[in-house]
Amino acid sequence: MIFLLQHFSINLLSVISPAAFNEVSQFMGTNFLVQGLLQPVLMFGIIFHFIMAIVLEIQNRKARPVKYFSTNNTGGTKLSKNMIYTGVAIMLFMLLHLYDFWVHEMIVKYGQGNMTGLNERGEFRYHEELVAKFQNLVRVVIYIAAFFFLGLHTNHGFQSSFQSVGANHPKYTPLIKKIGFFYSVVIPAGFAFIALYHFLIH
Numbered sequence: 691m692i693f694l695l696q697h698f699s700i701n702l703l704s705v706i707s708p709a710a711f712n713e714v715s716q717f718m719g720t721n722f723l724v725q726g727l728l729q730p731v732l733m734f735g736i737i738f739h740f741i742m743a744i745v746l747e748i749q750n751r752k753a754r755p756v757k758y759f760s761t762n763n764t765g766g767t768k769l770s771k772n773m774i775y776t777g778v779a780i781m782l783f784m785l786l787h788l789y790d791f792w793v794h795e796m797i798v799k800y801g802q803g804n805m806t807g808l809n810e811r812g813e814f815r816y817h818e819e820l821v822a823k824f825q826n827l828v829r830v831v832i833y834i835a836a837f838f839f840l841g842l843h844t845n846h847g848f849q850s851s852f853q854s855v856g857a858n859h860p861k862y863t864p865l866i867k868k869i870g871f872f873y874s875v876v877i878p879a880g881f882a883f884i885a886l887y888h889f890l891i892h
Contacts, residue, residue, distance in 0.1 A: 691848065691873070693732060694840075698877050701884050704820055712814035716807040719795060719816075740781055747774045776843040783836035790823050824888035833885045837878040845874035 700718070703711035718724050798804050809815040824830055848870030849863070 691844070694844070694877055698880050701820075702880065704817055705884055705887050708817040711820075712807070712816045715816035716814060719799070719807065720805055736784070740777065743774060743777050773843065773846060776839045779839040780836060780843055783832070783839075786829075786832065790829075791819075794819070821888045821892045824885050825892065827889070830885050830889045834882045837882045837885075840881075841874045841878035843874075844877070845871055848873055 700711070700714050703714060807814050807816065809818070824833075849867050852863075852866050
């Protein structure tokens with residue numbers, strides 16, 4: 691959740707101030723703590739989360755091969771039942787996202803040995819590369835669809851993460867659900883706005 695907020699804040703700079711976006715991108719891409727510690731921990735957490743979700747889904751299916759009949763059609767129940775599907779959609783999107791940006795960065799930095807972040811004109815390349823990716827309508831549509839699934843996933847995941855650590859109280863749970871709903875709408879919608887902005891404006 692914190693990573694998404696931080697990632698969104700940095701990406702929003704590409705709309706507000708391309709120069710600031712370039713500066714922050716260069717810092718994040720060359721800082722030892724970010725690259726050597728935070729990034730590996732983040733990747734491990736994502737992979738671990740995805741693997742555990744699949745393992746739990748398999749165990750649940752084996753434990754209950756015949757689904758219970760239920761007339762409960764609340765939004766929360768539907769989201770919880772479909773977490774594995776929204777998770778798979780997000781994972782597929784992340785592979786595309788890593789291909790678009792992370793793989794390219796690894797090639798430039800470590801394959802070509804260019805850690806300067808500069809293009810042939812001697813200017814920071816991050817903003818122009820971001821804009822170039824969003825000139826493809828198909829990619830923009832895929833990104834927006836992925837952000838929609840991200841919203842569904844985080845809406846349930848936000849509140850369930852509190853329940854997992856025992857933070858379930860009649861007084862505070864409704865507030866947690868409201869914050870989770872707000873987060874799951876604003877952050878994905880913000881990402882979608884950034885993609886649309888660069889497609890329509892540039």
